[in-house]
Amino acid sequence: MEKTFLKTSRLNQFLETLRLFGELHGPTVSESGVHRFSQLHDPAELQLDYRRTQIPPKKYLLPFREEILHYASGSYSEGYAGAGDLVLFGVHSCDLEGIAYLDRVFLAEPVDTGYATRRSRLTLIGISCEPDDFCFCTEGMESSSCDLFLDAVADGFRLSSHSARGTALLTAAEQLLEEGPPPAPRPSGPRLLPQDPQLRFSEHPLWRRFASTCVSCGACSVCCPTCYCFDVREYPSLSGGGTRIREWDNCLFASHGEVAGANFRPDRLDRLRYRFLHKYCGFTPLQGITSCVGCGRCKEVCPVGIDLRELTAPPEREER
Amino acid sequence: MKKAQHTPHIPFAARLLERRDLSEDTTLFRIAPEEGALAELSSFVPGQFVQLSVPGAGEIPISPADLPAPDGTLELCVRRVGHVTELLHKQQTGARLGIRGPFGSGFPLREMAGRPVLLLAGGLGIAPLRSLLMHLLRQRSSYGEVTLMYGAKQPRLMLFREELTALAATGGLRLYLTVDFAPETSEGEYSCAIGLLPDLLKGFRFDAVNTYAAVCGPPPLYRCLVTDLERAGVAAERILLSLERRMRCGIGRCCHCALGQKLCCVDGPVFRASELKGIPEAL
């Protein structure tokens, strides 16, 4: 039998081994009590029983704001600064699927330089989880979009490798591992089925209600593992040069569908329809693919309790 | 062996060679892109767009007003509307710019071969259609009758008027010009109709079954022209619309230019009217 079992008592040593592969990050909690992925200086900071971090791991691949071009002495040059090796430990299946979706967007031709470099230096270590009331994933699914996956059982973790790097990790940690039965194969793959694009024009009364209560705070898309719309802006410098940046953008903002002299999504209802369409039906070339991974963040962070998925359920009869 | 691709978000350098004011707020800029850009631009199909950078201000999508000239220069017709175009309009010849592209899909030229083509341009919409027109006229024998109907708000806002009239005089182009409104001072100054484009179209007899129509103009124009063209007998598959959106990245990522499940920068900016059925936000 293969050595694939890690006893809980050896987790800290295992984490130390992971540091050989890059800067170690994992789920922690901030002073104000917010769960987030951050650097693990001390294994004691690790919050393995976390439900979800406020911002998904996309922040490591697509920073909120990033310099993409520099302009100096007459020409533009690559502005992206480069990346170091990073090991992200303790990622739930939904977030792994989120990264797999972003990969399809940013690693497709023409490849996005910044994303591709950061992605190639990112080692992903998944972990099984317990869903809560906000989650809407299919329970029991396990994402294979990672290098190594840890299935938590009573006294430890069953490890399964999903890449050459995962196998290298297992080899490096060999002396910490024990023989154990291989993890039971679990179904993997997309969690939610794509929706019918025409649903965005449905007569469902929730459309109007959502449009009137949405505060356009942008939290749902900021916190979504697969929202990646970005704005591009350029700032001159005094030396005659300039910097072009890209920054997370949001389809719920009025400026998103604007052109000079017109707005193709002038109302919040149009913008909610756009969001539904992108999230659950997909755009070229990912048409027909839902990008919702069921992490539950949008529902948890929405100040007015909007859950777009309710639009796909038949309207409830009003109580009389 | 496949040539190493240029990183698509980095613009090539280009120089402003010449500028010609076409109206009070619209100027034709002739630019000379550096060698690397020329190789990519050589594949340009009328209707495609490029991303023009004005250093310090940013980037804007522009559909060139003509195919790249044999000397590699490119004509871009730009109206002063935002902070990027504002800075572009302040540039003097010799200024350094940036260019990426071409991006998107252009007009289906192969399919249009041998057929009559009706171009309908409103306002600045003449710019993208001019590259198609120039192509049609250069390959005149490969196409059927070529007709341009061009409407501007006022005579002084009509772009390329003299050039278009000269082209019409060669006999290769049927030209109809119209203005929404003509101030009294210009009486007799221009020979053009007064009225809207759809009015011009109403009185026009043509081979609707075989004709390809190419439309570009301000947003409200499309809906009414598509209806009129279909009513006249032009199939929606042969009504080609060049749409405007705020393409930020040009390569299908930033998602600002989505219409329905399509992205204007990848699937467009030229769409068939038939593709846009059921997408109310498209037009």
Place this chain on the structure above:
Amino acid sequence: MRRMKLAITGLTACSGCQLTLLNCEDELPELLGHCELVYFPLAESGNVLDVQFDAAIVEGAVSTPKDLELLFKLRNASTHLVAYGTCALFGGVAAMNNRVSTRRELLRSVFGAGEKLPESFPPVPLANFVSVDAAVTGCPPEKQEIMELVVALAAGTLPPARSYPVCTECRSHENLCLLLEKRELCLGPVVQGGCNARCPATGIVCEGCRGPVREANVAQELELLLERGFGRDEIERRMSRFKPEWDYGKRS
């Protein structure tokens, strides 16, 4: 290269915005290579008003005949007029009581009964009297935003527009949501971001110092706060701290 001629001044305000500009110590030396501070009374750097300015950067609300006179003078003499700071854009702190008390009552409470009261009217934004070409919001504005503006002006352009509420940056920085988690009177959803959510990042609610964001759903924010048990008066009081007039029925 020709140096850009600048006027920097304040109307009815605390001069905090101008001080923010003066506090850009790292950038000022290079900036001065590109700008000529023709009129900047606060910094005692130039006092000349009768020239043509490339830009006038004006702090403060308009509340006296003198304010108005200076504003008109600058508008006429400048290619670009910049509304600098929340007072210039929305009336600001000086205007918070515009809807509560009359000007006369307020002047009395400051100068005392029986004293000769200075001539003044309720403070209003610059745009009530003149056209404004560019704006930098904030009380005070972020250093970075004012530098972006001045540098863009020097380069012959304006900084690109951006518009998102405080929540966008606040969530992206993984702060605790004070509105949802602590049920506090936070104005994040309706207030213009760009401040990196400075206050919520330290556990203090957004008090709205940057004014309303473009797509502010004011009616829903009001409902949210009422649901959390705050009184209508308290909410309106807080909301008018930096901008006296809100359309509480606005949803889009």
